[in-house]
Amino acid sequence: xxxxxxxxxxxxxxxxxxxxxxxAVIKQVRQLRPESVLQIVADDLNxxxxxxxxxxxxxHEVLDQYEENGTFVFYLKVTSFK
Numbered sequence: 001x002x003x004x005x006x007x008x009x010x011x012x013x014x015x016x017x018x019x020x021x022x023x024a025v026i027k028q029v030r031q032l033r034p035e036s037v038l039q040i041v042a043d044d045l046n047x048x049x050x051x052x053x054x055x056x057x058x059x060h061e062v063l064d065q066y067e068e069n070g071t072f073v074f075y076l077k078v079t080s081f082k
Contacts, residue, residue, distance in 0.1 A: 005063040005075040007039035008032075014043045014071065018050050025051060029060065032078045037063065040074040047072045 011028050013021050021044050032038060040051065048065065051074055055062050061077040 005037055005077075007075060008036045010039040010041070012041040014041060016042065017044050018046045021047060022050050022054055025054070029076070029078055034078055034080050036078045038074075038076045038078060040072075040076060042072050042074075043070060044072075047074075051076070 009028075009032060011025070013024050016024055021042055025040060029038060040047075042051070044050075048067075052062050052065070055076055059079045061079070063075040063077050065072065065074045067073075
């Protein structure tokens with residue numbers, strides 16, 4: 001049985017659509033220290049592809065992600081911001 005990562009910070013970006021969603025996530029991540037775990041909540045249908053692609057390009061790690069009732073939840077481990 002997998003356990004859900006423990007978030008050090010949580011941000012609910014429900015209602016935002018890309019690119020505004022991704023810009024808000026970037027702004028939040030820049031305020032965090034490396035090794036922080038950010039729980040991201042979003043309802044944009046493009047969120048899974050946008051957030052995972054951006055995280056991969058920047059070197060951040062998506063520890064977990066799931067969808068529940070039309071809402072997407074991500075656990076993002078922050079590295080040094082590139």
